[in-house]
Amino acid sequence: MSNENRPWEGRVAFITGAVTGIGLGIAQAFADAGMRLALSYRNEADRAQTAQWFAAQGYEEPLFCKLDVTDRDRFAEVAAQVKDHFGEVHVLVNNAGVSVFGPTDEATYDDFDWIMGVNFGGVVNGIVSFLPAIKQSTGRRHVVNIASMAAFLPGPQAGIYTASKFAVRGLTESLRFNLAPHGIGCSLCCPALTRTNAWTSALKRPDDFGESGFGETDKTELEQFGTAFEAGMDPREVGEKVLRGMGEQRGLILTHPEHGPDFKEIYDASMAALPDEEAPADRLKIEELRREAMRKAEAGILMKMDDLT
CATH class of the missing domain: 1.20.5 (Single alpha-helices involved in coiled-coils or other helix-helix interfaces)
Incomplete structure (x- = not known):
């Protein structure tokens, strides 16, 4: 197949949170397109399962990098490792995040610091760590920041999560203008309901952020909330849409078609407020x-x- 039909073939991509959920779906779509991959992970069992998938497909094994995206020193080490391993870095996908909900008016500093630190701070750390190498590389290059439809749609239980995704949206839409003169594309991707285990984030709260105003996690209630994710889009479909949006140089990649009424309501309310x-x-x-x-x-x-x- 010609490079015209596989424009990303041979390009090197680093993806955070890439061995489960949307991150894995993006990694699979990128691998199908012939890209070479470095993938961040936290859990060894998930890493091993992802490695088995790549081996079963006959694809090159990714460079697996253990990473907490809030750890700036480790992020810098990983960026150097990826560049040393591949020679160049062409694509950055900031995907890792936590989905944690609770009443914002009862939130503590720990709630804010944890959720914002991962969902927004992790994106910042990826940009600061990897942009120098991407700018030094040649050819087709791109940055994708994965936010959420929460970047447009707030909710009563999702105040901090929504704030983090609004922040990623604002950062990405501005960064696009900064990267264009360097020949680097930049996209904001806002998925909606996807078949992942993102709902388990509240069960993985770090001890350093243990003082929550949301109360003790009710596992039964959380598992019931998780059943909604079973109706979600296949993560690999999200990944394919991210790849397509990159190819079309789209600043905004929306993956789910069901939010037309929401955007119309936002538009109508905004115009009425002028x-x-x-x-x-x-x-x-x-x-x-x-x-x-x-x-x-x-x-x-x-x-x-x-x-x-």
Whole structure:
């Protein structure tokens, strides 16, 4: 098959949280496309099972890197290890995260620090650790940050989780403009309900963040919540859609079609909230300069602060 039909063949990708769930689905889709992989993991049994899958397919064994994404020193070591092993790094997928819920008004500092530290801090650590190597590499390159539909849809039990995903959304949409002049693509992926064990996150809370305002985890209640995930999309389908979105250079990759009514409601509410009045000409000019700067940045032109005034 020609490289035109397999544009990512031979490209090196590093994926966090990549031996279960959506991370594994992305790794499988990337492997099908001929990519070479470095995968982060926490659990040895999950790593072994993933290695067996690659062997059964006859694919090159990934470079497995044990990593807690909140550990900045270890993240830097892994970035160096991946570059030394493959020579170049072309794709970064920040996927690792925790799905933990509870009433935000009762949350403690530990609740905020743990969830934000993994879901947002882990993305930051991936970007800081891997972007230098990606910038030094050549050819087709891309950064994908996996958020969630929670980046658009808040909920009463998901305040901190939602805040972390909103943060990933804002960071990614801005980073896209910074990376375009370097010839590096950047996508925000927001999956919805997917067939994973993400609901077990609350059972894996680190001792360092043990003081929770959410109360003791009710395993029976949590398992009942987990049954909803059985109706979710196959993680490999999510991975295939991520790969397709990268190929199409899409800034936003939405994987689930069922959220049209939600986006319409957001649009209608946003438009209704705008004051019904004329804006002064000077303010209109500044906003048009901002829009023009965004268009130029996305086209690969390096923009500076004085381009906004």
